[in-house]
Amino acid sequence: MKKTLSVRGRRTERSVTKRHKQARRTATTITIPSLQPLLDYLQQGGNLVIQGIDIVSPYLLNYWKNILFILFIIGILLGSVFWLQNPHNMPIRTVTIEGNQRVSTQSIREAVAPYVTGGLWQVNESAIQTALMQIAWIATVQIEPQWMDTLLIKIEEHQAVGYWQDVDNVENPTAKGYVRLVSDKGLVFDVPEQPLNLPQLQSAADNTQEAVELYRMANAQLQAKNLEIKAFGCNQRYAWYIILNNGIKLLLGRGGNMSRLQHFLAIYDKLTTQFPLCSTGSASKKSKKPPTTCQPAISKNVKLIADLRYTNGVAVRLAQ
Numbered sequence: 574m575k576k577t578l579s580v581r582g583r584r585t586e587r588s589v590t591k592r593h594k595q596a597r598r599t600a601t602t603i604t605i606p607s608l609q610p611l612l613d614y615l616q617q618g619g620n621l622v623i624q625g626i627d628i629v630s631p632y633l634l635n636y637w638k639n640i641l642f643i644l645f646i647i648g649i650l651l652g653s654v655f656w657l658q659n660p661h662n663m664p665i666r667t668v669t670i671e672g673n674q675r676v677s678t679q680s681i682r683e684a685v686a687p688y689v690t691g692g693l694w695q696v697n698e699s700a701i702q703t704a705l706m707q708i709a710w711i712a713t714v715q716i717e718p719q720w721m722d723t724l725l726i727k728i729e730e731h732q733a734v735g736y737w738q739d740v741d742n743v744e745n746p747t748a749k750g751y752v753r754l755v756s757d758k759g760l761v762f763d764v765p766e767q768p769l770n771l772p773q774l775q776s777a778a779d780n781t782q783e784a785v786e787l788y789r790m791a792n793a794q795l796q797a798k799n800l801e802i803k804a805f806g807c808n809q810r811y812a813w814y815i816i817l818n819n820g821i822k823l824l825l826g827r828g829g830n831m832s833r834l835q836h837f838l839a840i841y842d843k844l845t846t847q848f849p850l851c852s853t854g855s856a857s858k859k860s861k862k863p864p865t866t867c868q869p870a871i872s873k874n875v876k877l878i879a880d881l882r883y884t885n886g887v888a889v890r891l892a893q
Contacts, residue, residue: 663693665724672728675710684708685726693718701726709764712756731756733764734785735774740809742778759785775806790831791815798841822892826882833881840887844877 668689670681684704688697702714705728715727737755747753751763755774759782776784788805795802795817804816813825815834825833876892 663721664691665689665693665696666722667724669719669723669725670728671725673711673730675730676708676728680708681705681726681728689724693722693724696724709762712758712760712762731760731762732758733769733771734788735772735805736769737761737781738773738775738806739778740775740807755781755785757785757789758782772802773804773806775804777807777809777811780807780811787813787830791834794831794834794838798838800841820876820892822876822878824878824880824882836883836887837879837881844889 668682668685670678673681684707685701688701688704696716696718698716701716705711705714705726710730711728712731713729715729717725717727719725731754733754734757735755737753747763750766752766752769753761753763754769754771755761761778761781772788774784774788784806788802791805792802795815801818802815803818805814807813810827812827813830815823815825817823823834823837878890878892880888880890
């Protein structure tokens with residue numbers, strides 16, 4: 574009996590062991606997943622990436638070409654700037670001056686000499702303009718660098734119309750040895766004393782342009798009668814007057830100045846011939862009647878004042 578049981582027990586144990594091994598094999602086969610789908614997905618993704626690169630690569634290539642070209646141009650420009658900034662490159666060899674008449678070329682060259690020692694494109698134009706504007710008669714300065722070693726300086730001088738006097742500041746003298754002039758653009762400037770055949774203009778400081786314009790209009794009309802203006806201006810009430818070279822003083826008043834001047838010109842010839850001025854002297858011992866002398870109204874010996882402030886006429890009287 575004991576032997577029979579032991580044999581059966583061993584068989585049972587063997588069968589149980591075999592079942593456990595089969596169960597383990599079955600469990601191992603079920604838990605291990607397949608990698609093939611993952612590999613397929615990776616292959617498809619790789620193909621898509623390669624296709625995308627094939628599509629985009631021409632555009633990327635053109636993009637980088639453009640970037641490199643732009644960088645190349647910027648490099649050339651920067652190199653040119655640094656090259657021009659070198660004072661040893663393109664030095665100034667010639668200074669050409671145009672437009673000066675009253676101002677000597679030598680004085681202009683001496684004024685700009687300290688500023689033209691470097692390269693052509695390093696010129697300090699503002700410093701040159703400041704130095705030249707200190708010279709009398711110079712109104713504007715224009716500087717033009719010209720390829721490749723020439724500096725052109727264009728000068729515009731003041732065109733003086735007359736001597737200037739500010740009616741509101743009569744006691745303000747100019748510097749010693751200088752006179753004050755006004756230009757055709759209404760600009761007041763000082764120059765060294767020199768003989769100038771110019772009339773005297775007087776007006777307010779803020780009215781120079783109007784004074785110059787009225788003077789030029791009046792002078793154009795008077796020249797038709799061979800008359801010249803010796804002085805022209807206004808008082809503090811802006812009442813205009815003219816003093817001619819023959820001594821006649823014309824009172825124009827305020828407003829309508831040119832039309833009033835026409836009244837005087839209309840009778841000017843008659844004043845020289847038809848309208849004599851007569852003066853009575855003192856009586857002599859032989860004659861109780863004082864003598865009367867007459868001469869043309871306009872002559873070297875007679876100073877007249879013609880009041881043109883009337884609407885339809887002119888009042889002429891002897892100057893006191």
